[in-house]
Amino acid sequence: MVKKVIEDIRAFLRGFGGAFKHQSTEYIEFEERELENVFALILMGSFVGIPSPPTTLVIRLMPHMVREMHVMQRRAIDMDDIFGEIAGMFDID
Amino acid sequence: MREFLIPKEDFRVVFVIGKGGVGKTTTSAALATALSKKGYKTLIVSLDPAHNLGDVFMVKLEDKPKELADNLYASELDMEKLIKSYLKHLEENLKHMYRYLTVINLEKYFEVLSFSPGIEEYATLEAIRNILLQGEEWDVIVFDTPPTGLTLRVLALPRISLIWTDKLIEIRRKILERRRMIVKIHGDQKFQVDGQEFVLPKEEEEDPVMKELKAYRSEVKFVEDVITDPKKTSVVTVMNPEMLPLYETKRAYESLKKFKVPFNMILINKVITVGREIPEIKVKLEAQRKVLEEIGKTFSGVEIVKIPMFAEEPRGLEWLEKLGGMVLEE
Numbered sequence: 001m002v003k004k005v006i007e008d009i010r011a012f013l014r015g016f017g018g019a020f021k022h023q024s025t026e027y028i029e030f031e032e033r034e035l036e037n038v039f040a041l042i043l044m045g046s047f048v049g050i051p052s053p054p055t056t057l058v059i060r061l062m063p064h065m066v067r068e069m070h071v072m073q074r075r076a077i078d079m080d081d082i083f084g085e086i087a088g089m090f091d092i093d
Numbered sequence: 094m095r096e097f098l099i100p101k102e103d104f105r106v107v108f109v110i111g112k113g114g115v116g117k118t119t120t121s122a123a124l125a126t127a128l129s130k131k132g133y134k135t136l137i138v139s140l141d142p143a144h145n146l147g148d149v150f151m152v153k154l155e156d157k158p159k160e161l162a163d164n165l166y167a168s169e170l171d172m173e174k175l176i177k178s179y180l181k182h183l184e185e186n187l188k189h190m191y192r193y194l195t196v197i198n199l200e201k202y203f204e205v206l207s208f209s210p211g212i213e214e215y216a217t218l219e220a221i222r223n224i225l226l227q228g229e230e231w232d233v234i235v236f237d238t239p240p241t242g243l244t245l246r247v248l249a250l251p252r253i254s255l256i257w258t259d260k261l262i263e264i265r266r267k268i269l270e271r272r273r274m275i276v277k278i279h280g281d282q283k284f285q286v287d288g289q290e291f292v293l294p295k296e297e298e299e300d301p302v303m304k305e306l307k308a309y310r311s312e313v314k315f316v317e318d319v320i321t322d323p324k325k326t327s328v329v330t331v332m333n334p335e336m337l338p339l340y341e342t343k344r345a346y347e348s349l350k351k352f353k354v355p356f357n358m359i360l361i362n363k364v365i366t367v368g369r370e371i372p373e374i375k376v377k378l379e380a381q382r383k384v385l386e387e388i389g390k391t392f393s394g395v396e397i398v399k400i401p402m403f404a405e406e407p408r409g410l411e412w413l414e415k416l417g418g419m420v421l422e423e
Contacts, residue, residue, distance in 0.1 A: 025275050032271035039264050053257040054250070056215045057309050064301040067284050067293060 030089060037075045040068035094421055095396070097327040097357040098124065100133065104228045106236070106319060108248070110345060111331035112338045113240040116362040117141075119407055120331050120400075120420065121237040122149045122167075126410060127417025129165035133232035138224060139169040140217055140247075141239040149408060162410060166231075176216045217247045222316050241345050249352050251317035258310045265303050269295055320354050327357040329420075334361050334381040343391060359388065359395055360420065363402040 043061060045052040052058060078085065099105060109121040118139070125137035136158055139146035146169055147154040150161055156174070158166040217239075224234060238244040272295040275282060282293045294300040320326045330345060332338035342359060349356045365374070365381060388397055400419060407416050 021278055025278050028271050028274050032268060032275065035264060035268045035271065039261070039268060042261065042264075053261065054215060054254045054309075055212055056219065057254065057258065057261075057306075060305050060309060061302055064305060066286055068302075070284075070286060 026089060033071050036068045036071045040065060040072040095423055098421055100232045101324045104231055104325070105233045106225065106326045107233065108236045108238055108328045109331060110238050110241055110244045110328060112341045115331045115333050115338055117331050118145050118149050118237050120360060120362065121235045122146060123407065123413040123417035124420050125235045126165060126413040127421045128233050129162060130414055132164065134164045135233045135235065136166045136231045137235040137237060139237045140220065141237060142172045144169045146237055151408065170220050172213060172216060175220055176212060179216055179219065214243065214247050214250055218250050218316065222312065225316060225319050241341055245345060245348050248320060248349065248354050251313050251320065252352050254313045255310065255317060258306055258313065262306050265306060269297060269300060269303065323355040327355050329358045329360060331360045331362050333363050334384045336380065336384060339384050339387065346392060356395060359392060359397045361385070361388070361397065361399045364399045365402050
């Protein structure tokens with residue numbers, strides 16, 4: 001019985017800590033995604049009409065850019081609610 | 094002999110530039126011939142898509158250097174083929190990596206890419222790089238270039254590419270930094286695409302994007318180092334004694350200075366001298382006098398050589414050697 005209680009408390013604390021952990025990196029994760037998005041956007045710039053870096057370099061980087069392209073696409077999809085995301089991050093309801 | 098045309102360290106690279114039709118090809122062929130006669134192992138490469146180097150030597154040339162005489166080798170680069178093979182190679186590479194991503198219709202994409210702005214310049218730069226990489230094989234490499242506009246952009250490319258690459262490296266560093274922070278708290282971050290899972294790279298040494306960026310940077314830096322080194326590279330400009338070529342030469346001079354490419358010599362080709370007065374070409378002679386006067390005033394630290402208009406067209410090795418001697422010797 002006592003064992004069970006201690007176990008529960010432990011699990012609760014772990015969850016509690018996890019939430020904190022998650023919160024602590026929330027901003028950094030957002031920033032990272034944003035940077036990845038920018039990185040991909042710069043490389044794919046010629047598609048949206050901004051000057052693009054050396055074509056050679058772009059083509060050489062492309063095969064390694066799966067993650068960044070994915071982030072960029074997600075970003076484009078979420079674009080209509082970008083303020084929602086920012087508001088959520090700063091705990092504005 | 095002119096110091097800047099003969100090898101000093103390892104090998105010498107000479108770019109012959111100028112407006113279309115002023116005699117770049119003949120001049121570079123002549124220079125290469127004269128150098129080879131002096132005992133330097135010389136390679137002359139035509140980068141001009143409108144190939145006529147072979148016409149000057151009166152032989153058919155290909156991408157592979159062909160021995161024309163002792164110490165004299167010549168080749169013509171086939172740009173279209175170069176671009177095609179280049180894109181083909183990349184396409185294979187991409188197809189392999191993106192087999193699970195169907196968002197991009199690769200075939201269509203590559204069709205467009207071969208017409209993408211600047212691809213010709215990049216292919217030219219790539220070709221120059223490949224030749225410079227094997228520079229040790231030769232004493233002198235003479236490049237017969239396409240008309241000024243394209244050449245200037247090609248010579249400026251390494252600089253511009255470096256700026257781009259450095260900026261991208263900077264952003265990439267920031268991304269990796271953030272990833273490391275997150276990993277410290279949550280452990281390795283996984284990423285899933287269509288069932289395939291992989292760990293996000295966080296160190297500079299293991300990130301393929303960073304590796305590619307750095308590899309590209311060092312490749313470009315190599316070209317940049319060679320073409321801005323006065324001990325290795327020199328630029329010879331060919332012009333006619335007319336106003337328009339003069340303006341273009343001035344612009345080339347300014348922009349090469351900006352990119353720190355050594356500009357050593359101006360060759361004024363087809364200078365007309367007449368024994369008696371001919372009223373029909375009086376205006377032309379007057380213009381020529383003006384241009385010659387102005388050249389002396391405009392360019393400092395640049396050697397200026399006049400080549401007269403010959404009674405017959407300088408073709409064939411003998412003629413070329415004679416003409417080349419006038420370029421090479423002081």
